[in-house]
Amino acid sequence: xxxxxxxxxxxxxxxxxxxxxxxxxxxxxxxxxxxxxxxxxxxxxxxxxxxxxxxxxxxxxxxxxxxxxxxxxxxxxxxxxxxxxxxxxxxxxxxxxxxxxxxxxxxxxxxxxxxxxxxxxxxxxxxxxxxxxxxxxxxxxxxxxxxxxxxxxxxxxxxxxxxxxxxxxxxxxxxxxxxxxxxxxxxxxxxxxxxxxxxxxxxxxxxxxxxxxxxxxxxxxxxxxxxxxxxxxxxxxxxxxxxxxxx
Amino acid sequence: xxxxxxxxxxxxxxxxxxxxxxxxxxxxxxxxxxxxxxxxxxxxxxxxxxxxxxxxxxxxxxxxxxxxxxxxxxxxxxxxxxxxxxxxxxxxxxxxxxxxxxxxxxxxxxxxxxxxxxxxxxxxxxxxxxxxxxxxxxxxxxxxxxxxxxxxxxxxxxxxxxxxxxxxxxxxxxxxxxxxxxxxxxxxxxxxxxxxxxxxxxxxxxxxxxxxxxxxxxxxxxxxxxxxxxxxxxxxxxxxxxxxxxx
Numbered sequence: 001x002x003x004x005x006x007x008x009x010x011x012x013x014x015x016x017x018x019x020x021x022x023x024x025x026x027x028x029x030x031x032x033x034x035x036x037x038x039x040x041x042x043x044x045x046x047x048x049x050x051x052x053x054x055x056x057x058x059x060x061x062x063x064x065x066x067x068x069x070x071x072x073x074x075x076x077x078x079x080x081x082x083x084x085x086x087x088x089x090x091x092x093x094x095x096x097x098x099x100x101x102x103x104x105x106x107x108x109x110x111x112x113x114x115x116x117x118x119x120x121x122x123x124x125x126x127x128x129x130x131x132x133x134x135x136x137x138x139x140x141x142x143x144x145x146x147x148x149x150x151x152x153x154x155x156x157x158x159x160x161x162x163x164x165x166x167x168x169x170x171x172x173x174x175x176x177x178x179x180x181x182x183x184x185x186x187x188x189x190x191x192x193x194x195x196x197x198x199x200x201x202x203x204x205x206x207x208x209x210x211x212x213x214x215x216x217x218x219x220x221x222x223x224x225x226x227x228x229x230x231x232x233x234x235x236x237x238x239x240x241x242x243x244x245x246x247x
Numbered sequence: 248x249x250x251x252x253x254x255x256x257x258x259x260x261x262x263x264x265x266x267x268x269x270x271x272x273x274x275x276x277x278x279x280x281x282x283x284x285x286x287x288x289x290x291x292x293x294x295x296x297x298x299x300x301x302x303x304x305x306x307x308x309x310x311x312x313x314x315x316x317x318x319x320x321x322x323x324x325x326x327x328x329x330x331x332x333x334x335x336x337x338x339x340x341x342x343x344x345x346x347x348x349x350x351x352x353x354x355x356x357x358x359x360x361x362x363x364x365x366x367x368x369x370x371x372x373x374x375x376x377x378x379x380x381x382x383x384x385x386x387x388x389x390x391x392x393x394x395x396x397x398x399x400x401x402x403x404x405x406x407x408x409x410x411x412x413x414x415x416x417x418x419x420x421x422x423x424x425x426x427x428x429x430x431x432x433x434x435x436x437x438x439x440x441x442x443x444x445x446x447x448x449x450x451x452x453x454x455x456x457x458x459x460x461x462x463x464x465x466x467x468x469x470x471x472x473x474x475x476x477x478x479x480x481x482x483x484x485x486x487x488x489x490x491x492x493x494x
Contacts, residue, residue: 024396029386052389094407137406139276142299145399149271152396153403159384160341197480209473217464226456233444234481 001104002029002158004111007151008069010036010126011117019049019057020148021115026053028155029162032110033060034069049148066114066126074109075100078122078130079150081143088133093154096134097161113154118147176224184224185211191231248351248409249276251358254398255316257283257373258364266296266304267395268362273300275402276409279357280307281316296395313361313373321356322347323425325369325377326397328390335380336463340401343381344408356424360401365394375458378425378465420467431471432458438478 007025012018018041022033033056035041041062050057063069070076077096091099100111114130116122127133136145136153145153176184189207192198198206219227254272259265265288269280280303282288288309297304310316317323324343338346347358361377363369374380383392383400392400423431436454439445445453464470 020393020396023393026389027385027392027396049393051393092407093403136403137410138274142273145274146267146270146298146395148393149267149274149396149399152392152399156340156383156400156403160339192477192480195477195480195483197477206473209470213464213466213470213473217460219460223456223460226460230439230442230444233439233442236442 001101001162003031004104004108005030005100005158006032006034006069006073006110006112007155008034008036008066008112008114009038009147010066010114010122012038012041012147013118014147015040015043015046016049017118017147018043018060019046019051019053020146021151022046022050022053022056022060024148024152025155026056028152028159030155030158031056031059033057034112035060035062036066036069037064038062066129070112070129072110073112074107075103075111076114076130077112077132077134078114078116078127079154080116080122080127080133080135081138081145081150088127089131091132091134093134093136093157094160096132096154097157099132100158101161115147115151174221176219176221180221180224181215181219184214184219184228187228187231188214191235194235248348249405250278251351251355252277252347252405253279253281253316253320253357253359254402255281255283255313255359255361256285256394257313257361257369259285259288259394260365261394262287262290262293263296264365264394265290265307266293266298266300267393268398269293269297269300269303269307271395271399272402273303275399275406277402277405278303278306280304281359282307282309283313283316284311285309313376317359317376317425319357320359320426321354321422321424322350322358323361323377324359324379324381325361325374326363326401327369327374327380327382328385328392328397335374335459336378336465338379338381340381340383340404341407343379343401344404346379347405348408350422353421359425362394362398371455375455376429378428378462420469423466423468423471427468427471428462428466431461431466431475434475434478435461438482441482 007021007030009018009021018035018038025033046057047054114122114126116126136150188210189198193200254268254277256265256268265282265285272280293304294301361369361373363373383397435457436445440447
């Protein structure tokens with residue numbers, strides 16, 4: 001799906017923004033960058049801001065006319081911060097991503113998302129070329145996002161729409177067995193009685209509360225071993241003390 | 248809610264990123280910027296990239312120590328791209344925004360979201376100070392977002408959480424504050440040293456492992472009180488013993 005989405009920058013003034021756009025796209029897994037009449041490109045500032053995404057800059061399609069960037073596209077959306085006199089079907093970035101994702105299930109034709117010049121945004125003519133306008137929710141007193149930041153938000157929502165599972169943070173250790181948990185709870189209870197935190201005559205709700213707490217943890221085997229080692233250390237003081245009393 | 252959220256940049260190398268962060272924040276309606284040991288600030292490049300958000304730069308709190316930026320915070324989250332050896336409770340930006348939004352309904356204390364140095368990200372020590380790590384879904388071959396772009400994504404989700412209605416969460420006890428968790432970890436470490444389970448000369452990975460374990464629990468306020476009571480009882484033996492030796 002992401003390879004089918006074109007990010008189209010129209011009449012970009014600052015080459016640094018083109019580089020930052022390439023980086024934002026590549027971070028989110030997009031690859032298709034189209035540039036309509038960029039003021040300065042290629043440019044050292046673009047390459048600098050692209051960091052490791054210079055392959056997107058090298059493969060960028062530079063065209064002189066918006067229509068050339070839209071050839072074959074099934075769906076064209078335009079990103080717009082300004083409220084226009086002309087009402088148009090509006091989507092927020094999440095709705096836009098959902099629409100693109102839904103379309104991708106039945107249609108393999110490209111989708112284009114247009115971004116206008118930094119100060120002025122998309123022209124009315126460009127906006128009328130779009131089926132939808134995409135509006136990024138913002139502080140009403142300060143609505144104009146940096147160009148590459150706007151691309152970042154849209155590409156992020158596309159990535160989220162793909163609903164990629166979160167990466168496994170790490171291979172987890174073996175979970176603790178029910179039996180070893182029982183031994184742990186007995187050891188804990190014993191230690192609490194020895195240290196007089198738990199009065200076996202009036203246990204109240206202490207052990208059930210601690211069971212709830214530690215069960216919620218879904219302890220791993222090694223963690224139970226660690227906790228039991230700590231309990232033994234806490235008890236150790238007692239044995240030391242009893243030992244010293246016996247002397 | 249947004250006025251209660253601190254964006255904390257730690258050891259930022261490029262002043263341009265500080266300016267771009269201020270702009271991204273202001274676009275989304277956030278105002279509280281904290282800078283821990285920025286390499287160069289104030290700086291012309293920061294002001295340039297901030298465009299109309301120079302008020303956030305002027306009001307930014309510059310501090311020399313992370314703890315100064317976290318004073319009074321109820322919840323601390325850290326933005327991390329790297330997969331760490333030590334697993335931690337992970338949220339994507341949407342889940343993080345939901346959590347902050349939910350908390351804001353019952354608690355008016357500040358929330359902090361930490362962003363590390365551009366190349367290296369947050370240090371392990373900084374990450375261990377967080378209750379959650381926030382992971383921005385990304386292209387596995389190219390995961391590292393520009394700092395201000397990462398801030399933009401997080402702030403965008405916060406804005407979306409504010410603009411979109413959310414389901415009511417389950418009634419739970421009040422969650423433990425970040426500060427009270429720190430007191431608990433210090434108390435735990437102290438007790439482990441006193442009982443000689445932890446050798447302060449050779450601490451190994453003991454405290455990080457215990458932090459991971461207890462952070463995973465998302466402890467409630469009353470549970471922290473209970474655990475600290477237990478620690479005091481475990482320490483009590485020592486005092487009893489010392490007392491008996493004095494006789």
